[in-house]
Amino acid sequence: MSTMTASPKALFAALCLGGLALYPLAAGNYGLDLVTKIMVYAIFALSLELLVGATGLVCFGHAAFFGIGAYAAVLLSPESDAGQLLWLLPACVGAAAAYALFMGALSLRTQGVYFIMVTLAFAQMAYYIVHDTPLGGGTDGIYLNVKPVLSLGGSTWLNLDGDHAIYFFTWACLVAVFGGLGLLLRSRFGRALAGIKANEQRMRATGFSTYPYKLAAFVISGAIAGLAGFLFGVKDGYVNPELMSWHLSGAVLIMIILGGLGHLRGALVGAFAFALLQEFFKSEAIFGAFAKHWHLGLGLTIIASVALLPNGLVGLPALWRQRLLGKARSAAPAGEQA
Secondary structure, three states: OHHHHHHHHHHHHHHHHHHHHHHHOOOHHHHHHHHHHHHHHHHHHHHHHHHHHOOOOOOOOOHHHHHHHHHHHHHHOOOOOOOOOHHHHHHHHHHHHHHHHHHHHHHHOHHHHHHHHHHHHEEEEHHHHHHHHHHHHHHHEEOOOOOOEEEEOOOEEEEOOOHHHHHHHHHHHHHHHHHHHHHHOOHHHHHHHHHHHHHHHHHHHHHOOOHHHHHHHHHHHHHHHHHHHHHHHHHHHEEHHHHHHHHHHHHHHHHHHOOOOHHHHHHHHHHHHHHHHHHHHHOOHHHHHHHHHHHHHHHHHHHHHHOOOOOOOOHHHHHHHHHHHHHHHHHHHHHOOO
16 A cells, blocks of 8 residues: 555656656756756755654754755865865865754754754854854955866766756756655664654653764754755855845745645745745746846745645645545436436
8 A cells, every 4th residue: 555655646746756857858048957956956946855844943043054064065165276075075064964964953952943043053153153243245245256067087977067067967966865765764773763753751661772872863953954055065166144034044935835844845846845835936028027026926826825735845746636526426316316
């Protein structure tokens, strides 16, 4: 029975990821850049899904890890030469994971709204470090002059200074993160996280130590967010303090709620829906002068979506089936009377 319910989900994910692999064949430069950015957001959303959807930890400082990964990509790269991807990528992910370890070790000793506020405070602390000090270039941000390359044996195997190169590298990272989290959540570790989300007190009462599992999930989540930040910094070649702002933490939280909490594919769908809605309401060709008030249209759409789709966009097929079955059942007595 579990195989029957899992196969449509796996097929949906495979079709989405396969479609993304073929998209560059028909895309222009604008579309390629947009979808690359959305895939980065999808990786970022998957990282938060591990905390909120799988563990039940609502973190409101997740942008700190994203920003650290982005800033590390620029700060650790040579000014006039290409950085070596082989060590630069692990260093950026490791920097985000280290801050996640520091933040999680302290914040996970709190619960509920206190946990939310502590994670927000840690993120704001990181934000003001890059905002108010020369380290991060202040409000002006800093530029990445030369994109990283992967060189082995004197030969360059991958150069991220190109739209198609960064697109397919981001796609490969998205596939790896999606598949890796899928395996993780099906493991004993994932079942422990599900138990913590369902009833942490009961797990503690049975002698199960929940803190190490929550801390491990927090660090893994931070590392994946750092990967997303690295990709974003390399793609744009520019970073600024807004990558660590609480607005971004709120935006990625909206993505996973919009897509559907508790589902990895919900993070994918939510990231694409949020970004495409944002582009739609920003379009001056469609909304004219009203496009500068795009926040209003986006906000009302999200409110309506959450109100009408409590299980997110991934719950839409089940909702349709439920309504169709309801109509069929209500129509059956009328047919019998006739």
